Amino acid sequence: MDFIDEMRALSSRVAAAKDMVQTEEATKNAMVMPFIHLLGYNVFDPLEVTPELIADVGTKKGEKVDYAILKDGKPIILFECKKSGGDLHINHASQLFRYFHTTEARFGVLTNGIVYRFFTDLEQPNKMDEKPFFEFNLLDFRDQDVEELKKFAKAAFDLESILDTANHLKYTRSIKSTLNNWLTDPPEDFVRLVSAEFLAGKQFRAAIKDQFIQITKHAFQQLIADKINERLKGAMTPESALLPASPIAPVNADDSQGEHQPSAIEIEAYQIIRAILRPLIRPEMIAIRSAASYCAILYTDNNRKPICRLRFNNESRLIIGVFNANKEEERIHITSVDDIFDLSDKLKLCALAYIASPADDTKELSEAASDTASE
Structure with missing residues (x-):
């Protein structure tokens, strides 16, 4: 079974069980451990996947990482787990911040068993960024997401390769978020830019601004819809032979x-x-x-x-x-x-x-x- 098929199978199991999983411990057993196992790591070998790895921080002794994936005896990925469906706001990642600083791991994962947020230290060395560079939703993913996730699999893991793409993924994610916000609320400067040739010599008064904000928003959304339709038609046309040729x-x-x-x-x-x-x-x-x-x-x-x-x-x-x-x-x-x-x-x-x-x-x-x- 291909990696993406295994991921789909895990997705269906998690979707069926998520409402029954009520605690953090149950989330680890039913969701997070199968996810780590699917990446190719032996969850039953403490030399490869160590649960509750101790990571002392200053005067704080006995601090424990929920899971640490090891390579050559050193942690490479840390997992901080919350209960199924739990809030993954960065304010709830304080433990992961501390663990990241005191270990040699370059990647930290904050998860509730459904959403997995991947962090690294792009901004400052050995200090985990506040924004993830990659997010994987087990119940809502694309083929492209699976390809990015495969880079963390045991068979494909390469630190430098992942770091090379992390920066690109982080800023791509940020720009996509900005553009998505502009779809519903385009900023004035953007409206001025795209309407400049129509408004040459005209003052950008309130009435004109309101009019062109609405026009820009509609044009932006229509452009996206047109692109989606083009992709759909292009992707499906070769498969028209799959449609019934005679009445069924x-x-x-x-x-x-x-x-x-x-x-x-x-x-x-x-x-x-x-x-x-x-x-x-x-x-x-x-x-x-x-x-x-x-x-x-x-x-x-x-x-x-x-x-x-x-x-x-x-x-x-x-x-x-x-x-x-x-x-x-x-x-x-x-x-x-x-x-x-x-x-x-x-x-x-x-x-x-x-x-x-x-x-x-x-x-x-x-x-x-x-x-x-x-x-």
Whole structure:
């Protein structure tokens, strides 16, 4: 199994267990130790992964690091753990700051078992930065995030290589945050800059400023939306052959009045859903089937594993039915397919429920194949 597949499997287990894990100790055992193990370190070998490593700080004796990963007998990565879902504000990292200063480790990780924040000393040598250079969310990650995380794996760990990219990651993260803020609240200086050629010779009075702030905000957001649509269309076009070439029987008998082929707006919605679920599921694992009154989006092309239904027969009244872990459908009105991004959490919870219970996949896929053959 590839590293990213192992990460997806761990993600599904953590998603299923996180609400039951109530203490810091339980978080370490159920979430953090499996994460460290997945990176290739033997959590049962104290010469490689030492729990509660003592790191005395001045007059403070007996200070302990939750976990220290060792290489050649020296700590290289320190882990400070909080309970599942706990606050990871930098104010809660005081122990990690102290440990970092007194050991030879160059990387500190603050985690609650779900989010892992990676720190180093880019600003001042041997003093941990206040901002992480990399953050990994076990329940919401991209392929690119996994590639960065792999650099910390035992088989790939190279101190200089990671430090070379840490600076880039840190400032990229900061700039992305700034640009994200500008999407909703562009600063006046930025508005002046982008509108300079239209306002040549005009005073930047309050009325003009307010007008161009709104125009700039809209243009900025539209640019991002256009780029996303371009990427989606470009990524999905070569896979059009995966779509059903002929009508497929409806998922439920009560919708068997006649089938239709996916419309352009349904294909666009399908592409968005695949993009949303890509951190959890390979795109080819998500299929679309036509029924009389909707298009079904299915996990592993199995009509017993519906993710959602696109009820777009009336394009002026779009409805998407999203399924929960109990396969109950919640019908939600949307104004455009872009609103599907707002349903990301619901779609991911449904997908995670199927990933977390793979034992019956073979049986169900066999039954689905039999059903299709009989039809």
